[in-house]
Amino acid sequence: MSPAEQPTTPMKLAVVGAAGRMGQTLIRVIHATPGAILAGAIERPGSPHIGSDAGDLAGVGNLGVSITDDAAAAFAGVEGVLDFTTPAASVAFAELAAQARIVHVIGTTGCTSEDEVKIAAAARHAVVIKSGNMSLGVNLLAVLVKQAARALGADDFDIEILEMHHKHKVDAPSGTALLLGEAAAEGRDIGLGQHSVLVRDGHTGARENGTIGFAALRGGSVVGDHSVILAGQGERITLSHHAEDRTIFARGAVKAALWGRSRKPGLYSMADVLGLNQ
Ligand SMILES: NC(=O)C1=CN([C@@H]2O[C@H](COP(=O)(O)OP(=O)(O)OC[C@H]3O[C@@H](n4cnc5c(N)ncnc54)[C@H](OP(=O)(O)O)[C@@H]3O)[C@@H](O)[C@H]2O)C=CC1
Numbered sequence: 602m603s604p605a606e607q608p609t610t611p612m613k614l615a616v617v618g619a620a621g622r623m624g625q626t627l628i629r630v631i632h633a634t635p636g637a638i639l640a641g642a643i644e645r646p647g648s649p650h651i652g653s654d655a656g657d658l659a660g661v662g663n664l665g666v667s668i669t670d671d672a673a674a675a676f677a678g679v680e681g682v683l684d685f686t687t688p689a690a691s692v693a694f695a696e697l698a699a700q701a702r703i704v705h706v707i708g709t710t711g712c713t714s715e716d717e718v719k720i721a722a723a724a725r726h727a728v729v730i731k732s733g734n735m736s737l738g739v740n741l742l743a744v745l746v747k748q749a750a751r752a753l754g755a756d757d758f759d760i761e762i763l764e765m766h767h768k769h770k771v772d773a774p775s776g777t778a779l780l781l782g783e784a785a786a787e788g789r790d791i792g793l794g795q796h797s798v799l800v801r802d803g804h805t806g807a808r809e810n811g812t813i814g815f816a817a818l819r820g821g822s823v824v825g826d827h828s829v830i831l832a833g834q835g836e837r838i839t840l841s842h843h844a845e846d847r848t849i850f851a852r853g854a855v856k857a858a859l860w861g862r863s864r865k866p867g868l869y870s871m872a873d874v875l876g877l878n879q
C-alpha cells in the first residue's frame with residue numbers, strides 16, 4: 602500500500618476479555634494510540650462486567666463503549682479485534698472474526714494443535730496475527746536464540762529454557778517459552794515436538810544430547826521472565842528477557858492490528874509485523 606492509500610481514519614478496534622489483566626491494559630493502550638479507537642468491548646456471557654463502560658473499568662474515564670457479551674454484533678462494527686482470553690474462546694472468536702473479515706490479533710497461549718488447526722482455517726478468510734509474546738524484546742530475543750543455537754552445536758551446548766510468571770497463570774510452559782524453544786529448534790534444524798523435555802521428576806537418567814528442556818516457576822505478581830541457557834563444559838550463556846509491565850504486550854498487539862489492516866488474509870506472526878523474518 603502506497604502512502605497515498607494509507608487509511609486516514611483511526612482503526613476501530615474491539616477488545617475481547619475486556620475485563621482481564623491484558624484486556625484492561627489493551628483498552629488503556631488503544632486510548633493512548635492516535636491511529637486506533639476503541640469501538641467494542643466483549644466479555645463472556647454472565648460476566649459481572651456486562652454493561653459497564655470499558656474505559657471506566659480500565660481507569661481512563663468513560664469512553665462510551667459498554668461491555669457486551671454479543672461478540673458477533675460487536676465485530677460487525679469494527680475493523681480488528683484484540684484477543685487475550687482462553688484457547689476455547691479464541692477459537693470461537695477466530696470463526697466470528699473470519700465471518701466478519703476483520704483483523705484478529707491473538708495473544709492467547711496454551712492452544713492445542715487442534716486449536717491451531719481451527720485458527721489456521723479461519724486465517725484463510727481474514728488476517729490473523731498470533732504470537733505467544735507480542736513484545737519487541739522477546740521477538741528480537743528469539744532471533745538471537747536461533748543464532749546462538751545454530752552457532753553452538755548440540756554436542757557442546759545443552760539448551761534449557763526457564764520461565765517465571767505470576768501465580769494466576771494457568772498454562773505451562775508459557776507461550777513465550779515455547780516460542781523461544783521453537784527458535785532454538787529452528788537454529789538446530791530439529792523439530793521441537795520430538796526434542797522437548799517438558800517435565801523432569803524422579804530418576805530421570807542423564808540428560809539426552811540435543812534435547813531442549815523447560816522449567817516453569819509460578820508466584821506473586823511476576824509479569825513474565827524468560828531465560829534461555831546454553832550450558833557447555835566450563836561456560837554458560839544466558840539470554841534473558843524481563844517484562845516489567847503488560848503495556849509492552851498491548852503496544853505490540855495494537856501495532857499488529859494496524860499492520861494487519863492493509864494485509865491479505867493469512868496467518869501471520871509478530872516477527873512478520875516487526876520485519877524480523879527477512
Ligand atoms: N501473547 C502475549 O504477548 C501475551 C499473552 N498473554 C496470554 O493472554 C491470555 C490472557 O491473559 P490475562 O489477561 O492475564 O488473563 P485474564 O484471566 O486476566 O483475562 C482473560 C479474560 O478473558 C475473559 N474471557 C474468558 N472467556 C471468555 C469468552 N468466551 N468471551 C469473552 N471473554 C472471555 C475472562 O473472563 P472471566 O475471568 O470472567 O472468565 C477474562 O476477563 C493468557 O492466555 C495469557 O497467557 C498474556 C500476556 C501477554
Ligand SMILES: O=C(O)C1=N[C@H](C(=O)O)C[C@H](O)C1
Pocket residue numbers: 710733734766770774775776777778824825826844
Ligand atoms: O500469562 C501471562 O501473563 C503471559 N503470557 C504469555 C506467555 O504465556 O508467554 C506472555 C507473557 O509472558 C505473559
